Amino acid sequence: MARLALKKLSLSDCDRLELQQLVNRHNTAQQIVLRAKIILLASEGKNHREIARTLDISLDLALFSK
Template identity: 80%
Template sequence: MARLAPKVLNLNQSDRSELQQLINRHNAAQQLVLRAKIILLASEGKNHGEIARILDISLDMARLWRNRWCETSDKELSILQRLQDLERIGAPVKFSMEQVIELFALACSPPSDYGLPISHWTPRELADEIMKQGIIESISVRHLGRLY
């Protein structure tokens, strides 16, 4: 079975120049520099395997960035935007910024203001007080410890 050649990547002189400037910048993020090198090598006609060997990266990485570059070619994006990671999917935010601010305000005040006979908040006591006041309906001690 014959293998398919990777997509041809044609760069105009402006894009090529901008990618080269990015590579030459001393303060550029190394991930972006590596991606720019992948694109430049791909535009020179190198296949995924050659790019992977030259840059000492995985074949999948070479393939990913060539394909992503081609997919974004018709969009009005800058070079830097085209080389950025995609937004990552994660769990939705559990607490609003207002709730977190109220949590910090409570944590910064002395426990004696709330009738507690302790000198410092522990995550357990802070979680109990936050739920008692109705700031947050439910929060684990562990999660509160990460926030606090």
């Protein structure tokens, strides 16, 4: 089975701050919070399996949420 190479996800400091603010808000929908967390972890260089493990979600969800 061929492995997919990870693409580097770069976020500006401003983008990272905005995503973190979404995560920290009490009135942000949980689906958006989850997607923001996935993006933040991916920008830290985490792969799909690490993201799925960290957030306790399925690998499929980690793969298709980016």
